[in-house]
Structure formats: C-alpha cells, structure tokens
Amino acid sequence: MDTKQRILDEALTLFSEKGYANVFVADIAARVGIKAPSLYKHYKNKQAIFDAIIEEMNRRFVEQAGALQISGTDAAVDAEIYKQISEEQLIDLGKNLFLYFLHDDYTRRFRKMLTIEQFHDKKLADVYMKQYVDDPLSYQGMLLGMMSQTGILQTDNVEIMTLHFYAPIYMLLTVCDREPKREKEALKTLEAHIREFNRLYGRKSG
Amino acid sequence: MDTKQRILDEALTLFSEKGYANVFVADIAARVGIKAPSLYKHYKNKQAIFDAIIEEMNRRFVEQAGALQISGTDAAVDAEIYKQISEEQLIDLGKNLFLYFLHDDYTRRFRKMLTIEQFHDKKLADVYMKQYVDDPLSYQGMLLGMMSQTGILQTDNVEIMTLHFYAPIYMLLTVCDREPKREKEALKTLEAHIREFNRLYGRKSG
DNA sequence: GTCTATAAGAAGATAGAC
DNA sequence: GTCTATCTTCTTATAGAC
Numbered sequence: 406m407d408t409k410q411r412i413l414d415e416a417l418t419l420f421s422e423k424g425y426a427n428v429f430v431a432d433i434a435a436r437v438g439i440k441a442p443s444l445y446k447h448y449k450n451k452q453a454i455f456d457a458i459i460e461e462m463n464r465r466f467v468e469q470a471g472a473l474q475i476s477g478t479d480a481a482v483d484a485e486i487y488k489q490i491s492e493e494q495l496i497d498l499g500k501n502l503f504l505y506f507l508h509d510d511y512t513r514r515f516r517k518m519l520t521i522e523q524f525h526d527k528k529l530a531d532v533y534m535k536q537y538v539d540d541p542l543s544y545q546g547m548l549l550g551m552m553s554q555t556g557i558l559q560t561d562n563v564e565i566m567t568l569h570f571y572a573p574i575y576m577l578l579t580v581c582d583r584e585p586k587r588e589k590e591a592l593k594t595l596e597a598h599i600r601e602f603n604r605l606y607g608r609k610s611g
Numbered sequence: 612m613d614t615k616q617r618i619l620d621e622a623l624t625l626f627s628e629k630g631y632a633n634v635f636v637a638d639i640a641a642r643v644g645i646k647a648p649s650l651y652k653h654y655k656n657k658q659a660i661f662d663a664i665i666e667e668m669n670r671r672f673v674e675q676a677g678a679l680q681i682s683g684t685d686a687a688v689d690a691e692i693y694k695q696i697s698e699e700q701l702i703d704l705g706k707n708l709f710l711y712f713l714h715d716d717y718t719r720r721f722r723k724m725l726t727i728e729q730f731h732d733k734k735l736a737d738v739y740m741k742q743y744v745d746d747p748l749s750y751q752g753m754l755l756g757m758m759s760q761t762g763i764l765q766t767d768n769v770e771i772m773t774l775h776f777y778a779p780i781y782m783l784l785t786v787c788d789r790e791p792k793r794e795k796e797a798l799k800t801l802e803a804h805i806r807e808f809n810r811l812y813g814r815k816s817g
Numbered sequence: 818g819t820c821t822a823t824a825a826g827a828a829g830a831t832a833g834a835c
Numbered sequence: 836g837t838c839t840a841t842c843t844t845c846t847t848a849t850a851g852a853c
Contacts, residue, residue: 426632443837530789565807572778583736601771605811
C-alpha cells in the first residue's frame with residue numbers, strides 16, 4: 406500500500422478510536438512511520454485527510470451495496486433463494502449480516518467514526534442512517550416481502566415484519582461495538598431471536 | 612439556578628452538540644455570561660466540569676430509576692397494572708418510554724454526549740449500555756414476564772419477547788436522535804409495531 | 818466572584834535543506 | 836518525499852486588581 410493510502414488507513418483507525426479532534430497529525434504520521442510535516446506532501450491539511458476517508462467510504466459503500474446487505478450476490482438472485490428459505494437459512498441471513506457489519510475491518514472502523522462524529526457533521530449522521538437503518542430495512546424488506554408473497558412468512562405489514570427482523574440485529578450490533586466481549590452472548594440471542602421470529606411469522610404447519 | 616450549576620448545564624449542552632474537545636472553556640463561560648477565568652473559581656479545570664456532569668448524570672439516573680423506565684410509580688405497582696393491560700395501554704407504555712427518552716431535556720443531552728464520547732472513555736460506554744440497553748430490557752422483561760404469567764401474552768422465552776418489544780423502540784430512538792424530523796413517522800411506526808407485537812404474542816381470543 | 822492581562826503549552830502548518 | 840527547525844494560532848490556566 407502506498408503512503409497516501411496508508412495515511413488514510415491509519416487515520417481512520419485513530420479517528421474511530423479517539424474521534425477527529427483527539428487525533429493529532431503527528432499521531433497519524435507516527436503510525437505511518439514518517440514525521441508530521443511529510444504528511445503535508447500527501448494531503449493539504451488534517452481536514453483533507455478526513456474528507457478523503459469519507460469519500461472512500463462512500464465509494465466502498467456504493468461498490469459493495471449488495472455484499473454489504475447479504476450474501477454477496479445481487480438482489481434478484483437472493484430473492485430466488487429466499488423464496489424457499491428454511492429456518493436455518495433465515496438464521497444464516499441474520500448472522501451473516503450481523504457478522505459482516507461487526508467484523509469487516511473497514512465497516513467497523515467507519516461505523517465507529519460515524520458514531521463519534523455524527524453530531525459534529527450532519528452529513529455523517531445521514532451516511533450512518535442510510536447505511537445502518539434505511540438501506541438494510543429496504544433491502545431486507547424486499548427479501549422478506551418475497552417470502553411473504555410465496556407464503557413462507559405470513560403478515561399483512563411487511564414493513565413492521567422487517568423492523569421486527571432487523572431491529573434486534575441492529576441493537577445487538579450497537580452492543581457489540583461498545584462491548585466486544587458480549588459477541589458470543591449476542592450471537593446466541595440473535596439465533597434465538599430469529600427462531601422466534603420464524604415461529605411468529607412462519608407458516609403454522611412445518 | 613446558581614452559577615456553579617449553570618456552568619454544568621451550559622457545558623452539557625455544548626458537549627452534547629460538539630463533543631468535549633471542540634468546546635472551549637471560553638464558550639461555556641460566554642453562555643453563562645461570564646469570562647473564562649471566572650469559571651476557574653467554580654471548577655478546578657475543564658475536566659472537572661465534565662466529571663461533575665457525569666456525577667450528576669449518575670445521581671439523576673439512580674434517582675429516577677423508576678420514572679425513567681415507565682410511568683413514574685414503582686415496579687410492583689406497575690406490575691399490578693400491567694397484569695390486566697389492554698393493547699392501548701401497551702402502546703402507551705412503549706410511547707411513554709420512547710417520548711421520555713427522546714424529549715426529556717437532560718436525558719436527551721446526556722445521551723448525545725455519551726454517544727459522542729463513548730469510545731473516548733470506556734466508563735461512558737458502560738453508562739450508555741446500562742441506561743439504554745440493559746436496564747430497559749431488564750425492567751420491561753419483568754413487566755412482560757408478569758403479563759406472560761397471567762396469560763395476557765404468550766411465550767416460552769420472555770427474554771426474546773422483551774427484545775422484540777424494545778429493540779424497535781431503541782432503534783427508532785437512535786433514528787430520532789440523529790434526525791428529529793422523523794419523530795412523527797417514528798411514532799406511527801412505533802404504534803404499528805406494538806399492535807403487531809400484541810397480535811403476535813397476545814391471546815388468540817380477544 | 819468577576820475582571821484584564823498574560824503566561825505556558827499544545828497542535829497545525831510552513832520553510833527550506835537533503 | 837522526508838527531514839529538522841520554526842512559525843503561528845489557539846486554548847487552557849494563572850496572577851493579581853477590583
């Protein structure tokens with residue numbers, strides 16, 4: 406990785422841990438293995454580093470739109486699969502989403518940074534909201550809607566059903582971001598949640 | 612309100628909007644109507660102001676433990692009420708919790724500050740987690756457990772049922788913290804959520 | 818308890834050699 | 836592109852008069 410990219414990478418790590426204001430240009434430089442003034446050959450100033458991170462984040466989010474939400478294939482393919490989904494597959498869907506959000510290195514650091522800086526910059530609150538609330542609800546709503554149409558799930562309010570599916574995942578994610586030690590417990594809860602979800606919304610006959 | 616208390620109040624407002632590092636002692640002083648040096652007659656330094664806020668927050672949280680979660684009365688009384696709860700009362704329970712968290716001035720500013728500073732100070736992450744995840748789940752778990760025992764709600768996993776009740780409320784809260792304009796929409800969603808929750812877990816006969 | 822003046826230090830950014 | 840040296844600005848905090 407070239408220096409310019411490494412600066413972004415190390416800066417993101419630091420920003421996600423301490424917040425923009427608590428990270429000094431010298432800290433970033435030190436992690437890259439250079440001195441602070443050298444950094445100004447790559448970026449105009451500290452703010453420019455931050456802006457470049459946001460830009461890259463947006464680029465990655467668009468790029469990986471599908472992968473971010475689910476299995477990595479596109480929505481139409483996913484829909485075909487989930488028309489005949491089993492309980493175990495539904496659990497996998499939830500777990501994969503949860504673990505991707507939680508473990509993907511870029512995603513995790515971006516989310517932490519967004520969380521810290523969201524009230525400082527309205528744009529970041531918007532990005533966070535889109536990425537972790539509106540997009541997942543919309544994509545999963547589409548999938549669960551398919552399952553509802555084929556009778557695998559039964560409801561007359563897909564939006565609320567999707568909220569019931571995703572809100573616990575979201576909540577467990579915010580828990581594990583703050584207390585990584587609770588991941589194992591969270592995964593157990595997640596599985597129990599989806600089994601109960603399937604029982605509540607699934608066909609009454611197996 | 613005396614100067615010492617007003618300093619805390621104005622500092623909390625600023626910290627919750629910009630984060631600790633972006634607030635200058637002179638900003639706080641200006642809002643109180645004094646100059647920065649005068650402020651040092653009341654607090655040893657900037658950090659001491661922050662610490663005093665946290666202390667007051669903890670004190671208030673303990674004080675209002677009951678009120679924070681629900682109607683303002685104590686748990687045993689609440690339990691009696693909710694043994695024979697109607698759907699409308701269940702909706703009120705959720706809405707009251709949501710609106711208290713969202714609108715109570717102190718609560719709102721504290722929560723925003725905790726959100727911003729949580730990765731900077733592990734203690735704050737703990738306070739946040741207790742206040743907005745563990746305590747609500749525990750208190751509401753107790754209430755819903757009562758309702759389950761009297762047959763108003765039916766489940767063999769109270770913990771997951773409570774998660775299904777509270778996670779959507781929590782998620783809508785994080786949405787409205789970031790985008791206050793979505794409150795009206797959130798309240799509609801909240802009501803639809805609880806009606807569906809009641810349909811899913813309620814007695815099959817009216 | 819509040820003020821003005823100011824010290825002390827931190828952090829961002831630039832200059833210019835290599 | 837990286838360095839050392841340095842400038843500049845901003846911010847916390849103190850000194851001492853009123």
